[in-house]
Every structure is written in structure tokens, then in C-alpha cells.
Amino acid sequence: MPRPIQAHIDLSALLHNYRLAQAHAPGARAWAVVKANAYGHGLLRAYAALKDAADGFAMLDLAEAVALRQAGATQPLLLLEGFFQPRDLPLVAELDLATAVHCSEQVEMLTRARLSRPVSVMLKMNSGMNRLGLTPDAFLAALARLRHHPNVAALTLMTHFADADGARGISGQFDLFRRTTGDAGLPWSVANSATILRVPEAAGAWVRPGIMLYGGSPFPDQASAQALGLRPVMTLSSEIIGLQDLQPGERVGYGGTFAADRPMRVGVVACGYADGYPRHAPTGTPVLVGGQRTRTLGRVSMDMLAVDLSALPEARVGTPVVLWGEGLAADEVATSAGTISYELFCALAPRVPVAVVGRSQP
Ligand SMILES: *Cc1c(COP(=O)(O)O)cnc(C)c1O
Secondary structure, three states: OOOOOEEEEEHHHHHHHHHHHHHHOOOOEEEEEOHHHHHOOOHHHHHHHHOOOOOEEEEOOHHHHHHHHHOOOOOOEEEOOOOOOHHHHHHHHHOOOEEEEOOHHHHHHHHHOOOOOOEEEEEEEOOOOOOOOEOHHHHHHHHHHHOOOOOEEEEEEEOOOOOOOOOOOOHHHHHHHHHHHHHHOOOEEOEOHHHHHHOHHHOOOEEOOOHHHHOOOOOOOOOOOOOOOOOOOEEEEEEEEEEEEEOOOOEEOHHHOEEOOOOEEEEEEOOOHHHOOOOOOOOOOEEEEOOEEEEEEOOOOOOOEEEEOOOOOOOOOOOEEEEEEOOEOHHHHHHHOOOOHHHHHHOOOOOOOEEEEOOOOO
16 A cells, blocks of 8 residues: 555646636736746646647756657747757757847857757846846847847847735836837736736736646735635645544654643644655644644654644544645645745655646646
8 A cells, every 4th residue: 555645736727727827918928837847746747737728838947848849849938047058059949949048158159059940039137136137238238139140030028026926016127127128129028927916017928927827826925826716736635644642741743842731632644744745834734634624733754744633533544634735725834834835836755646637628
């Protein structure tokens, strides 16, 4: 018997969420962002869900783009960090990939390359996040160089916002981007999930939804995924594999960080940090046992965690447990653990068996 832990990936929920992103940006095309193995959901699973619907897929690694072309993807594929070496470029051209160009070194590599055909470029401006991108002056100089260069097919202008989900919002960065690029008369792309949901006028030619595709709210403190109309894609579930009855003063787990203040029953769940559950989730993190909400107790171990069964006298060895997903938003667990749903999804461990549910087409 394998351990009872399992992740379900709901392809119809993924398709639903992609369509919701499209509905928020009706004039735009939408890159389905599938970097980081589709935020832990599996690149080819995400592709199976979206292959007939997605306008394009955006990823980081050339190998991911190769995998999608091999799987039969004919739509545009975008490398969000672009290429890393001159020797990447012939393959970029051969596979007809669109590439971000975010630094002067990439401009040099691209203009010097000898390519079988020109490549589509997303020229990236640093509008204030100070991660990737060319400063406005360097951006305009690069634009002038690339605009009519024989190695460049379509040109789209892009930037990325640091606080689209937060209090500062996008306006400072978006204003600078529009002021700098306004005269160019070229299509542009600036919107991640938070921007798509909050600032419809920033949709541009291409939006770039990531977390919302996987059913995570980009701003869970303001709106739950459910309130946004998003459906959970990943459900991490397991079972109770052991029970303990505690007397007042008895403690649970490593370090004994939780002590019972009354007689109580504790369930032990086959899920730990080696499965991707966050070790720093404190006592009180929500969990579903037999469909009912309760809380974790004490420290998360490598392979197990403990849950409070005080209000669940019917729970037994074998009672199903949902760690996050259907019935319990990953955002709630993430918030309790001081992180974001992105990190929970990406951390799903390879040892967790995955079952695909739902059909990709209604
Ligand atoms: C990851 C990423 C996105 C998607 O962001 P979400 O917050 O997950 O929607 C969009 N654009 C770029 C450049 C990214 O790296």
C-alpha cells in the first residue's frame, strides 16, 4: 500500500480559470504562464488543460519550450527571461519562440546572431521593480536598434510591476512605462494576475496570468479566490494514520510546542514537509478532516502532522484529510504559514503521487 497522500490536479478548473482571465481582458491575448513546472502542477498537465484554449504559453526554460513544441504546441511560446547564451538563439529561432530581451547583453547577442529566421521579441523595460529590464534611456536605445533589425520579427514592449497586488499599486510604474513607450506605436504587455483583476485598462495586447490560472488569489487579504470566481486546481489530500488521546499538559510533536489544556484527541496525518507542506505552518493552521474544518497542532514533521480531533469524535484511521484545495483555499493555509499560495504549489514534492481529474474541454 502506498502512503495515502495524493495531489489531484483538476484540468477543467485550470481551463475555467484561464477563461476567467480572458474575460477580464477581452481585447487582449493571454499568455498562460507555466513557468516552474506550471507552478508545481506539471507543465504537460497544464498544457493538456489549455492546449485548445490558450493564446500562448510563457515559461522560463528553453527545455520547457522544447517540451511543449514536442507535445504539439503550435501557439506562441514566450521565454520570460529570454535566452542566456548566444548558442541558445538558433534553437529559439528554429522553434519559433518569442523571447524577452531585458538587458543590453541580450541585445548584443541577438543583433550578432545568424539565424534561420527572425524571432519575436518582448523588449522589457525596468519601470521601477529593479529586477529585470532596461532603464528607460537604454530601453529606447535598444528599441531603435531592434526595430528594423533583420533578426527581429514582431516587437512587443513589456514591463513587470512590483506591487500590483499591494497598496502602492501599478500607477507609478505604469505611468513611466506609458510615457516612455507612448510614441512607439507598438503593442505592449504589462499585466500579471493582480493587474488583470485590478486594472482592466492595463490589459494591452497580451496579459500574463499566472497564479490565477491555478486558483490562487493574487491578493488574498482583499479577495478570496472563490470571491474572484477562481476554482482550485490542486487539491492535496491524505488520511488519518494514527490517533492519540492526550491528558491536560501532554504535548504533541517535535519540541512539544503544543500542550493540551484539557483531554483531547489528536489525529496524525500522512503529510509532512517532505511532501511540500510548509514546516513553518504554526498550530492553528486550517485543515479539513472528514470534510470538517479543524486545525493543525504542534510542529510539522518530515512525513506527518497532527490535527485536533476534539470536535470530530467520529474521525478514525482512514478518515480523509484535505490539506488544501477543494473545500479549503490554499491561500488560507499559506496565510497561516506566513507565505503565499505560489510557494505552496511550487513546493509540492515529487514523491507525492498526482492524479489528473476533470476534462480539459467542457
Ligand atoms: C511569473 C510572471 C507572471 C505571472 O505572475 P502572477 O502573479 O503569477 O500572475 C507575469 N509576468 C512575468 C514576467 C512573470 O515572471
